[in-house]
Amino acid sequence: MIKITLPDGSVREYEKGTTPLQVAQRISEGLARNVLAARVNGEIWDATRPLITDSTVTLLTWNDDQGKSTLWHSSAHLLAEALEALYPGIKFGIGPPIDNGFYYDVDLGDRQLSPEDFKKIEDKVLELARQNNPYLRKEVSKSEAIAYFKEKGDEYKLDLIKDLTDGNITFYQQGQFTDLCKGPHIPSTGFIKAVKVMSIAGAYWRGDEKNKQLTRIYAITFPKDKELKEYLLLLEEAKKRDHRKLGKELELFTFSEKVGMGLPLWLPAGASLRERLVQFMQRAQIKAGYLPVITPHIGHKQLYVTSGHYEKYGADSFQPIKTPQEGEEFFLKPMNCPHHCEIYKSKPRSYKDLPLRLAEFGTVYRYEQHGELHGLTRVRGFTQDDAHLFCRQEQIQEEFCKVIDLVLYVFRALDFTDYTAQISLRDPNNKTKYIGSDENWQKAEEAIILSAKEKGLRTTTVLGEAAFYGPKLDFMVKDAIGRKWQLGTIQVDYNLPERFELEYTGSDNQKHRPVMIHRAPFGSLERFVAVLIEHCAGKFPLWLTPEQVVVLPISEKYNDYAKKVLDLLKNYDIRGLIDDRNEKIGRKIRDTEVKKVPFMLIVGEKEEAENMVSVRKQGDGDVGSMSTESFANLINKEIEEKLATF
RNA sequence: GCCGAAGUAGCUCAGCUGGUAGAGCAGCUGAUUUGUAAUCAGCUGGUCGGGGGUUCGAGUCCCUUCUUCGGCUCCA
Numbered sequence: 001m002i003k004i005t006l007p008d009g010s011v012r013e014y015e016k017g018t019t020p021l022q023v024a025q026r027i028s029e030g031l032a033r034n035v036l037a038a039r040v041n042g043e044i045w046d047a048t049r050p051l052i053t054d055s056t057v058t059l060l061t062w063n064d065d066q067g068k069s070t071l072w073h074s075s076a077h078l079l080a081e082a083l084e085a086l087y088p089g090i091k092f093g094i095g096p097p098i099d100n101g102f103y104y105d106v107d108l109g110d111r112q113l114s115p116e117d118f119k120k121i122e123d124k125v126l127e128l129a130r131q132n133n134p135y136l137r138k139e140v141s142k143s144e145a146i147a148y149f150k151e152k153g154d155e156y157k158l159d160l161i162k163d164l165t166d167g168n169i170t171f172y173q174q175g176q177f178t179d180l181c182k183g184p185h186i187p188s189t190g191f192i193k194a195v196k197v198m199s200i201a202g203a204y205w206r207g208d209e210k211n212k213q214l215t216r217i218y219a220i221t222f223p224k225d226k227e228l229k230e231y232l233l234l235l236e237e238a239k240k241r242d243h244r245k246l247g248k249e250l251e252l253f254t255f256s257e258k259v260g261m262g263l264p265l266w267l268p269a270g271a272s273l274r275e276r277l278v279q280f281m282q283r284a285q286i287k288a289g290y291l292p293v294i295t296p297h298i299g300h301k302q303l304y305v306t307s308g309h310y311e312k313y314g315a316d317s318f319q320p321i322k323t324p325q326e327g328e329e330f331f332l333k334p335m336n337c338p339h340h341c342e343i344y345k346s347k348p349r350s351y352k353d354l355p356l357r358l359a360e361f362g363t364v365y366r367y368e369q370h371g372e373l374h375g376l377t378r379v380r381g382f383t384q385d386d387a388h389l390f391c392r393q394e395q396i397q398e399e400f401c402k403v404i405d406l407v408l409y410v411f412r413a414l415d416f417t418d419y420t421a422q423i424s425l426r427d428p429n430n431k432t433k434y435i436g437s438d439e440n441w442q443k444a445e446e447a448i449i450l451s452a453k454e455k456g457l458r459t460t461t462v463l464g465e466a467a468f469y470g471p472k473l474d475f476m477v478k479d480a481i482g483r484k485w486q487l488g489t490i491q492v493d494y495n496l497p498e499r500f501e502l503e504y505t506g507s508d509n510q511k512h513r514p515v516m517i518h519r520a521p522f523g524s525l526e527r528f529v530a531v532l533i534e535h536c537a538g539k540f541p542l543w544l545t546p547e548q549v550v551v552l553p554i555s556e557k558y559n560d561y562a563k564k565v566l567d568l569l570k571n572y573d574i575r576g577l578i579d580d581r582n583e584k585i586g587r588k589i590r591d592t593e594v595k596k597v598p599f600m601l602i603v604g605e606k607e608e609a610e611n612m613v614s615v616r617k618q619g620d621g622d623v624g625s626m627s628t629e630s631f632a633n634l635i636n637k638e639i640e641e642k643l644a645t646f
Numbered sequence: 647g648c649c650g651a652a653g654u655a656g657c658u659c660a661g662c663u664g665g666u667a668g669a670g671c672a673g674c675u676g677a678u679u680u681g682u683a684a685u686c687a688g689c690u691g692g693u694c695g696g697g698g699g700u701u702c703g704a705g706u707c708c709c710u711u712c713u714u715c716g717g718c719u720c721c722a
Contacts, residue, residue, distance in 0.1 A: 006692075127673050163667055199650095199716060199719070200650075200716090200717085201649070201650065201716065201717030202648075202649030202650060202717070202718065203649080203717070203718050203719095204648080204649085204718065204719080207718070207719065208719090213648080213649055213718090215649090215650090216649095216717070216718080218716095218717085244715095248657080249657090255713095255714095257695090257712075257713060257714095261712095261713070261714090307722090308722085309722060312722070313722065316720085325659070334722065335722055337722085363720095366721080366722080368720085368721075368722090369647060369719075369720065370647065370648095370717085371647070371648075371649095371717085371718080371719085372647095372720070372721080373714095375713095378721095420659055467722085469722095520685095521682090552647085552682090554679085554681055554682095555679040555680050555681095556678065556679060556680090557679065557680095582678080582679075582680090583680085583684090583685080584678095584679090584680050584681090584685060585680065585681055585682060586680090586681085586682065586683060586684070586685090587680095587683080587685080588682090588683095589683055590682095590683035590684055591683085591684080593681090593682080600682085602681070602682065604680090604681060605681090606681085614681085614682080616682060621683095622682055
């Protein structure tokens with residue numbers, strides 16, 4: 001008999017060789033029907049793999065990320081079986097689960113797949129799924145494995161086997177298809193109830209462009225048909241929120257081939273929105289003790305040689321700007337930090353000056369690859385809400401705490417309520433690839449962990465994700481439809497102070513090296529605005545939105561009164577317009593709704609006589625009438641409450 | 647940069663196997679003076695992404711180039 005510990009802490013005895021699935025069955029049939037895999041002593045196992053020692057077992061279902069990825073991984077095998085049945089002789093690369101579904105890389109030979117084939121593939125997958133074939137795990141020797149795929153003529157699998165160690169190789173078979181795979185897998189194909197082939201794309205074997213290009217087939221599966229339908233609805237919703245589409249509709253920004261790809265042009269509505277974000281951050285930063293600096297858009301080559309960016313990125317970026325002076329070269333700045341380091345060096349610094357917090361909305365230029373450009377999220381010129389905090393080692397924790405406060409203030413003001421923080425630390429097994437002393441790293445990592453804890457952040461910690469120059473803390477937000485985005489970042493840097501030989505005089509009258517912290521709560525304004533647009537579907541918070549109010553006169557007779565109303569609103573710092581077109585009120589309302597303006601003030605004979613406005617809220621309809629002053633006070637109060645928490 | 651798909655009016659899109667470009671919205675003009683999500687009528691607007699080729703004739707077929715989209719790779 002063996003002892004099985006379940007997540008609730010209960011311990012039960014089972015016969016040796018009992019499977020996690022049987023454990024589930026003993027608990028309830030309903031649970032057993034939903035078990036996709038199991039976590040056994042921290043490892044993910046097949047639910048049908050016999051337990052032979054005392055174990056801690058967690059049963060995984062569709063509600064667990066690992067349950068999902070197990071189902072998707074198994075689905076990849078099923079997709080491969082379907083493809084092999086439809087297109088005999090094709091060869092297989094790899095077929096892993098991904099964030100939303102899975103893919104399989106296949107070598108189709110001379111065949112071309114097109115979206116018209118998707119339905120056929122889906123039908124075949126479902127047909128095979130209904131056979132409810134079990135996924136059978138089989139341990140094989142390296143020579144057996146090689147023999148099998150030689151026989152089958154699948155050179156990609158042979159390439160994979162080459163790197164595996166003998167005695168550690170497993171096959172999984174379901175139905176007519178056997179694949180090299182370490183697993184785990186779901187018990188049988190019948191768990192897969194719905195499938196959608198999403199797209200195809202080219203992908204090099206092993207991600208190397210020198211290798212053959214395979215066809216990558218993306219698909220997603222679900223244990224219930226209803227979930228597929230929900231997923232497709234979510235995709236539609238994401239399409240509606242696409243910042244490129246909304247940016248065009250709301251006239252926030254545009255691109256021009258003539259100006260250059262990846263170089264956004266901010267239109268008046270977008271530019272004023274962006275300026276409001278900048279002012280919002282500037283106000284908060286002044287409170288937090290930041291000092292503004294301004295640096296030019298270009299810098300001498302030597303600046304980037306010193307910073308190390310020239311060596312690392314010079315060749316792959318915008319090429320130097322030459323001058324009439326022979327041999328003189330300038331670069332568009334790819335980062336603000338080298339300039340800020342020079343500002344630090346502009347005079348001798350004392351420990352009393354620290355922390356020194358230099359802030360700049362600095363526009364930087366990076367030559368992103370052609371295929372990588374995407375709306376505002378991936379551009380070649382963008383503005384960071386950058387700041388560099390120069391401090392003493394022992395000030396790191398306090399500075400981190402203050403930056404976290406600032407980031408959380410941003411999230412609150414912009415209605416990002418669901419976020420986590422990722423702490424990226426050194427790879428403890430490979431300490432040599434990082435710059436800075438072991439002792440400092442340890443202290444900095446500890447400071448980050450403690451400040452995240454002090455601020456009550458939900459965190460995940462990832463070893464080996466730190467930059468070579470220091471550990472960092474990144475914020476991940478979930479938007480209104482559940483997608484994850486990485487936003488603010490705070491990074492410790494031991495490298496640049498070293499390269500620029502930054503110093504301060506300590507209380508001991510000795511020279512010391514400061515630590516630098518990079519931080520950008522928005523990251524880049526371009527990317528942040530893109531995420532924000534998609535998060536709020538273009539319905540920006542009241543304090544930020546381009547127009548807060550549109551005054552709608554019932555007919556041209558009331559344009560003068562509308563003007564009076566708007567003038568009064570302007571005295572209250574409320575942004576608005578009058579729709580004085582010769583249109584019916586229904587039309588004006590519709591057009592204003594479509595522009596996602598939060599409030600409409602309808603004025604006609606009645607309102608003019610009573611000196612009132614009739615208020616209509618975007619999405620909610622008529623909310624009654626009031627005086628212009630009370631309306632102005634109402635919305636200003638709402639804005640104040642939103643922004644006053646820092 | 648690589649693979650695949652696409653580029654037609656300001657926007658969204660139609661245009662079958664080649665026969666000489668069309669709709670809705672927007673814009674302009676006029677009528678209407680309007681009460682909570684589209685008033686009516688008329689008009690303007692396109693070297694069909696650019697260049698080259700095949701053809702009596704190209705939006706349509708071929709080549710090339712640019713851009714966009716979906717991926718790959720990379721990201722200080």
